[in-house]
Amino acid sequence: MKRSLLITAIITVLLVSFGSSIYGGNITGVTEKTVKIGSDIDLTGPSGVQGIGCNIGIESYFNYVNDSGGIHGRKIEYVVEDNGYQPAKAVAAMKKLLYRDKVFAPFTWGTVCILAVANEVKKENVPIIGIAASDAYHKPFRPHIFSFLVSQQRQAIAVADYIFNTMKPKDLRLGCLYQDDEYGRSGVRGLKAAAKRYGIELVETAGFKRDAVNHTSQIIQVKRAGANYVYIGTVIRHASGILKEANKLGWHPQFFGNHGSSDRKVIELAGEAARGYMGCRYITDLDDTASGVSKVRDMILKYHKSLKRTGGLTIAGWVGAMLMSEGLKRSGRDLTRDGLMDAFETMKSFDPDGLMPPLTWGPKRREGGRGVRIAKADLEKKVFVPVTDWIVPAD
Numbered sequence: 001m002k003r004s005l006l007i008t009a010i011i012t013v014l015l016v017s018f019g020s021s022i023y024g025g026n027i028t029g030v031t032e033k034t035v036k037i038g039s040d041i042d043l044t045g046p047s048g049v050q051g052i053g054c055n056i057g058i059e060s061y062f063n064y065v066n067d068s069g070g071i072h073g074r075k076i077e078y079v080v081e082d083n084g085y086q087p088a089k090a091v092a093a094m095k096k097l098l099y100r101d102k103v104f105a106p107f108t109w110g111t112v113c114i115l116a117v118a119n120e121v122k123k124e125n126v127p128i129i130g131i132a133a134s135d136a137y138h139k140p141f142r143p144h145i146f147s148f149l150v151s152q153q154r155q156a157i158a159v160a161d162y163i164f165n166t167m168k169p170k171d172l173r174l175g176c177l178y179q180d181d182e183y184g185r186s187g188v189r190g191l192k193a194a195a196k197r198y199g200i201e202l203v204e205t206a207g208f209k210r211d212a213v214n215h216t217s218q219i220i221q222v223k224r225a226g227a228n229y230v231y232i233g234t235v236i237r238h239a240s241g242i243l244k245e246a247n248k249l250g251w252h253p254q255f256f257g258n259h260g261s262s263d264r265k266v267i268e269l270a271g272e273a274a275r276g277y278m279g280c281r282y283i284t285d286l287d288d289t290a291s292g293v294s295k296v297r298d299m300i301l302k303y304h305k306s307l308k309r310t311g312g313l314t315i316a317g318w319v320g321a322m323l324m325s326e327g328l329k330r331s332g333r334d335l336t337r338d339g340l341m342d343a344f345e346t347m348k349s350f351d352p353d354g355l356m357p358p359l360t361w362g363p364k365r366r367e368g369g370r371g372v373r374i375a376k377a378d379l380e381k382k383v384f385v386p387v388t389d390w391i392v393p394a395d
Helices: 002-023 048-067 087-100 111-123 152-167 182-198 216-224 236-248 264-274 293-304 314-331 337-344
Strands: 034-041 075-082 105-109 128-131 145-147 173-179 201-208 229-233 254-257 278-281 373-378 383-386
Touching: 034 048, 034 087, 048 075, 048 105, 048 236, 048 293, 048 314, 075 087, 087 105, 087 111, 105 111, 105 314, 111 128, 111 145, 111 182, 128 314, 152 173, 152 182, 152 229, 152 254, 152 278, 152 373, 173 182, 173 216, 182 201, 182 229, 201 216, 216 236, 229 236, 236 254, 236 264, 264 373, 264 383, 278 383, 293 314, 314 337
Parallel strands: 034 075, 034 105, 105 128, 128 145, 173 201, 173 229, 229 254, 254 278
Antiparallel strands: 278 373, 373 383
């Protein structure tokens, strides 16, 4: 009897002392009551305005999940690191998340940053959800990187489709101003592919560095080439600067921006220079009337008390957190990183509450989102108003 009581006492002590590790199967970032998710995101760099807004969306969704009881009895513990939209800083942030903070799975922000951390997450067998838009991290196929935003290549093709098939200008000379890294070059590839398909003349492309503060030389280069429809492939800070600089030079082609260049903050910063500006949008905004938006707004107001600092990628953060949570749910109670990857691969025509078109991942597919809308800047309301339904641009 005494021996039985002693054994029971020892087992009880072990369970109390190590129960979380035993219960979680010694899986990094997983305990009996929590699962730790991280973000390697830009909060201070060139896309920091968008990154902050996106992070608000992520935090709000995870707070909503936790207040609803968590996932399989576990609450989500969320850890954020600033990558400044710099590859080297992104790698350092990812290492901190994986080795010091010991997260189970992270988000990563920015095409160049995702490519920079690709080897690290592969080495550690960690699935990540990329909050960026390029075909580069799908080609070649990288099993650990799941993306749900529409690539820059598809966005540029969608813009060319709209110009050629809907606007039907008699004199069409395409030009492009782009961020000279993989994020921007992906859009250039899309324009070139569309131009070849339609027999459109792509008269000039001009790239600038991520830390550029002036774009005059690139604007003049494209202007002199005679471009009258110009695609901008970059983020808020550069896009608003380009519009203002072009306006000062008295140059007024029909400008189109990618999603990163058609945030409502661009209208605020560019002012009158944004009149007539159009963009390619792959997700709804907080001003939209789509189903699901009111819930996002309500939760942000509940947890952040204000919609200040939100933006065009706030709902992207919400959807990303929704996808991460759905993956955790489908993985079951016994979490593993391989199990999370398997769960992600079961996402087929997943509806994110109407916030963007249905998303699909699979064993050989990591590009979840493909649908976009063309929108036009409304200077009075300071929002982008859709002028098309959701469309899926060609490959």
